[in-house]
Amino acid sequence: MIRTFAAATFGSTTVVHDPAVGSNHLPPQPLPAGCVALDDQQVAAWPQPDLADLALEYPLSMCWSPIVRCNLDCPHCLDDKSVGESTAAERRVLAGHIAASGVLGVDISGGEPLLLRDLPDLARAIRRQGTSVVSCTTNGWHLARRAGELADALDAIRVSLDGATEATHDRWRGEDSHRRALTGIRAAVDEGLFVQLQMVLMQSNMHEAQKLLDLAARLGAGGVTFLQVLPIGSGAALAAEQMLTDGQAQEAVAPLTVPDGVRVRLRTRRSAGGFTVLRADGYAWRNARGATGISAFVPVTGPADLRLPASGSTS
Template identity: 55%
Template structure:
């Protein structure tokens, strides 16, 4: 049994439990206390999942905050726009997100572990009942895991292959070794770790090996992400994108041990998702998650509200 932190709330009379590792939102089959709660992840995994569109709330279930553009790696499939200015005011944005009805806040980048204030920001993000996570390339995770452990509910580490040859091809020499060391350190500190792998034509055949690696490292699961032709990734789209149908078939063919949480995030699911980028504006994935558009600067909680006729995902 693995007991870890989830976020629980009631929205539009629907009880919800958000998992900061898988980013899935569940509907519990029993009463659950409101706020940040300790639950058995095996029990939560049995509860049905529900999407934003099915509940019709105006505030997203969860958001990704790409707090900075800076990164120590230069991955050719990166979703970020390297030309965006970094607004700063990180503490102000963190407090605003904490004060909203968002169930889950994830800090991404760029590379969030380059932020000296990361632990303070995570503490703020989780101070009002939301679950908090961090998505990282893992390069600095071994060093920072002890300070993150008290304030983060899950860490997601990106992998493009199950070994150094495959992974470093995309992320640079030494990346695999550093990421593996980071995952081991995080697990040792009691942080739930979810491995993230982007499904591409060049990587999909290694999906089973990535699951095997996750089990070996003690991760709680693997999320397979459909490649989005956004940011740097637009240059690879024609050669590397896999259809949602083929992605589903790939994941359906995989085997994983009991207790490992495996999820596929299709482009269909990613459509409408809310991202706060480094320039301080609210963005949404649009046109089947093949593009991303800014809607407005994030100045108040109401700026997070979803368009009336659009849902936002996960």
């Protein structure tokens, strides 16, 4: 499949960012800076860099959570629900700062970003300069009704599925959330959106990892990302019961049979360290200490404030 990636050159090294998987790759030859159309299977075969070796002035990718509100109440949520939300006008300003920051990939998350009426406009504002690719992470509840208007605003959409079966997923995300998510995924695929499924890998759902890969193939999704539980926010209370070590997560994912056309990524806690997050109140911070805490907490008043030191980041 041909889809849009973002490229930039640091010194003599060109890096390509994948908006769906959230991964970075080293092409065999230099590419023009900005958004480029590439074959995703070809990109998947390119090696992934150790970003600490690139001496980056700013992170390659980031998460923007412009909303705290959510229609679900997941017990493993990372969000601080006491944070205030920016106004629509303030969101437009922040989108402009992101677009001018040099960051290659931006994932708009929450809360539940599909509750924002201006979500398509915010995504387009970030993409307007032609240097950034934009994805959105959603629980999928409202995706079926909004897929059409998001199709030309996003480069990819990531849908959270914490179980391949209704019983497992709805245990974590609430009654009917599995059916609504699958309906939304089908609608997004029909609109031509590249869909990546995301599962928070836990003791209670790891046995469904293979079933989730098979479900992704049947739905027409392009891949699955397995995320480690981060002991932040509500997720801290689940750490002792549900959290896997990075080694356990790797052992669970390694033997899986990957269907044709499906890409798989495991985001360990180590690889989440150093990742930049812009909160709903306009403050940016970085995951630190193996993604068990935060650092570099600053208010974003301009593009330079998003260029938090990337030393030690592997995201």
